[in-house]
Amino acid sequence: MTDPKTLWAAVSRAALNWKLLVPLAVALELFNRLSPASSSTLLTEVAILALFATSLNLLMSFGHMVSFGHAAYFGLGAYGFTLAVTRGGLAPEMALLVGPLAAALGGLVFGALCVRLTEIYFAMLTLACAQITYTVLFQWYDVTGGDTGITGFMIPRLGLSETGYASLVLGLVALALLALWMIVKSPLGLMIRAVGQDRARAEALGLAARRVQLVAFVIAAFFAGIAGTLYAVLHGSAFPDYAGLGLTLDGLIMVVLGGLNSFAGGIWGAVIYEMLSNFVPKFIHQWELVLGLLLLGICLAMPHGFAGLLARLGWRGGKGEK
């Protein structure tokens, strides 16, 4: 949504700029192959968080629905997968499907309640739903392992090497982001934006706004669930923290950092946030202070975030941006 004049043109041509995306993908994969294992892990994590942040961004930037509980669906994805393996005895490859479906189901149940409300009350109900999820994960020892989580139940990364799993995740996340991009550009995406921008106008035209919001909510939950599942596979573990308020806030920060009202915002945000949280603590103990100051600076100086800055500088493209 950076430049409206070119936007519609891009939409009608359904253009994804392959000239930029393909080299980018190749570069990432090369980096993955050539760099040490821990860089691959970092790459994996960035990719997973980029998907999580983008799923939240679908709600925020396009649906104008601010969720204070999006981590719940990340957590449901992680636990859905983990429990399917540990309790359900499913093969991990099969269980990969269970995570996102569990998240989508959670999104359907909670979403049906939440979309009855708007604005801050919507946000607070998503928070309540997420905290209830978190508490169940935290306290239901017999099933979820309680606060110490479930760990050591499987070989991390399905037994793949760091590099191998990074390739897999990069591929899957790229597909997922592509799917989200297609959704944003589809009639459904147009409806999500319409309800987000002027709900009364959309309703007066005959649109059942709540149903659109619910569908958006379930889609966002599903993709957050994919991220959660991939994350559980990465570490071979699931902890209640995965559904905690901390991750939700991280996600919100990522979206704002990367740039609200831009598809690429979540992706940029995840990249920047991860770089900060991984490298700043090596030099300064107070990395949250650095993050806070940066956030403050961004909000005051460039409210469109990093993606907005790039767009203003005339930089075109980026991962699936145009």
Add this chain to the structure above:
Amino acid sequence: MAPILSARHIRKSYGAFVALRDISLDIPHGERHALIGPNGAGKSTFIACLAGQLSGVEGQMLFKDENVAALPPAALARRGIGRTFQISRAFLQMTVLENLMAAHVIASGRWAALSRRIYGERIDRAHEMLVTVGLADRARDRVADLSLGDRKRLEFGMALVGEPELLLLDEPTAGMSIKERHGLMDMVAERLASEGRTLLFVEHDIDVVMKIAQRVTVMVRGAVLAVGTPEEIAANDEVQAVYLGGGH
């Protein structure tokens, strides 16, 4: 022939303040009907009631012989009641063309579609509508950058996409120059007449009302004062008294 819209004893109050007291009104098929009255007469409230915008409305509202009083806005829109808002509303961060396309998607009922086929199917009609409402050269501009008048035109175009049998326009010409007003309303009247659609509109410009409306309802303090042809209304002493005495 039964009227397309028949409001029966509509009442609406906000706490102790009664905004509409027992309004009854019939509008036949294909009529262009104006709603006039001094500020605070309840015109916009009445429109909002008809559009399903308000809760706690008493009375019956028969649209094509079905009581639609309790239905939400989207359901009314799907039954064939289109509307524009007093302060025009459109999807501000989208382009003009996207706005029209959104209206097309909604009208087609394919809101959950992932395939972009509908864009191709409807693009010609969308462009046609842009020509009709005079926005052909603004297709790729963001609505937030449009003038108020252009937004009103766009909103009218969007409302027409759903092919409503009854169109409610709430002060469609507010904030426009005289020339713009007549231009817009001539266009509206012509378009609706050619398609046989019914129009109920709130308007302050008496000249526009006289030219466009076939019948006029005058409201004062939440009640209907008079109903008649423009000529009858113009000749009505009571109406004159209200307009002169009401400090309009």
Add this chain to the structure above:
Amino acid sequence: MLEKTQGRRTAIAAAFLALTLGGGASAEGAAVKVGFAADLTGACAALAEDGLNGATLAAAELNDAGGILGRPVELIVRDTQTKPDEGAKVARELITDEAIDVLTGVCSSAVMLAESAVSKELKTPFYAAIGSTQRANIELFQPYFWQVQANATMEAYAAAEYVAKKADWKRISTLGSDYEWGHTSVAAFTERLKELHPDVEFADPIYAKVGETAMAPYITATLAQRPDAVYAPLFGPSLSAVLKQGQGFGFFQRSALVTLMTVDTLQSQGAAMPDDNVFGIARAPFFALEQTPEVTAFIDSYRAAFGEYPTDWAISAYDGLKFYAAAAEHAGTVEAEPLIAAVGEITYDGLRERGLRVRALDGQMNAPSYVGKASRVEGYAFPILTEVEKFDGAPLMPAEEFILKARAAAQ
């Protein structure tokens, strides 16, 4: 306070600098790298920082004495933010990128289990000196892990032993934090006390929300059970709240309280500590250790470096690193397999006790626990524990059959 903290930070910084710039003068060759993946931010921050201080001091001393196997010791510090996933990530990064020889530092149970899983996968030795969940010893035990302090069950057993000796405590209530540590502690305490003292009456256990600070309703509910003593595995804010808010309910006139009372808690309570009837379980209270020359020298150099008394966490972390050094010297290498074998073989004389050993079955050290009465004593600005009883670790360690049975059940 301001000066104190800054002084302390400078000291840490100086120590770090000394370490990272090539270690002790007499040590040569490639450094032995100790990965310290600690919960430096979040709920565990205070404990982790103390543990880091203890480990820093131990490393400095080792380097002064020629390092481990003649090689300098290097601490590489990472912050886990008290998040298990972050803990797993930094553990992995430390092992693969920094090529550490041993991993430690962790406090939170969840982070500890997450790091243990990484240690297992990458076959790197890992020991816990602050965190104490016995899940790491029992169900989720892996051969590269050991624990250098009493685990939660052992502490609860020690509390039970202590309570059993008080003949006039006939009716016992339990008030725990509503999470794994609180539940296992209450269960272990109840089980052991029933064995020791079959006539003791137990009221229904009460659990408080983790991190709850408004404890008045829980205090009221507990006191309504009319207990002679309350065993309360609480921690941090909830514990402070009980100590402070309990006074307004006459808690400490009406009942005794047996709870976790490490040096940092004693310090933070300060003057607010109730005068009577608070009994504390501790892991390594510096004032109650046998004041050998090593212990007094340690306390002095710790105070000189960090401007405060060493807490239990600092002592455990210090002992932990020294124990690792001893095992490495015994094995003659820091290679994982021989080192792990040595861990199970050596006997180590630490600050807390002589003759410390690690049991190979579950990696548990026979570390002691201490229980005493909180009182104000001349010479300390904060209350300390008096009439301290030391409980040897070995008799408190869960029986081998129990462990095997629990592991089988978990499968």
Add this chain to the structure above:
Amino acid sequence: MILIQLVNGLMEGMTLFLIASGLTLIFGVTRIINFAHGSLFMLGAFVTYELVPLIGPGTLWGFFAAVLLAGLAVSLLGMLFEMLALRRIYGADGLMQLIVTVALVLILRDVVRMIWGPNSLSVPMPDRLMGALQIGDSYFPLFPIAVFLAGLVVVVAMIWVIYFTRAGILLRAGTDDRGMVALCGVNERLIFTAVFAAGAFLAGLAGGLAAPYGEVNHLLDTTVIVSAFIVCVIGGLGNLYGALAGALLVGLTKAIGVMYFPRLSMVLIFLIMALILIARSMGRQGGTAR
């Protein structure tokens, strides 16, 4: 026991109200969701920790003076923050304002830790409030009773300000309709700054008052902000009486809940909030947009 639990609930409710009142006040007028409210609370507790030993340690007046001063200090900081940061983005997306306050949370947490360290600190209670009021077999602790009374004073003072002073009239006008204030010939910015300062004052005051009843550390912010939000939302954001009712409801439910469904304690207040929000959404007519 029920009686004591009810009293406990009322006491906690008042503390919650003190925390939530500032948040709801700020939201009511400026529509800003101040995530940093918990941080301001925490700062109030730390400032009180510093001041209590300086001003008549152990005495009743010394404590309340320290708390008032702490409130003022925090209020000053809040004012500065409003003028330097928030003011520049009124009119931007509401989310931006929220994130600016989140940034303040991150900054303050680390700053507090740099100054006071990660260890928990303890603020001594005034000597005269240490004990309990003993009626028969029941104990009623003095300190929360004093906090309760202080809370009542705040409630009365707020009602007085809102209904009987010119500032209050402007405030109410600002809550109902922002344009109106401008019509009254008053600088809207001034009102926003004043309201933010007042909200921050209440946060600092609450932090100071609560400090002796628990421990003071750099993690207080998160614990506090979530419960403050819940109280406000239950009562209807921006509604002071609602916040009072919400606070008392939460306090009482928690105290009674301990007796009947102890395992729900962790999730209880979220359940209450969810139920109230859902009930509210059911109460409205189907298609109402706003």
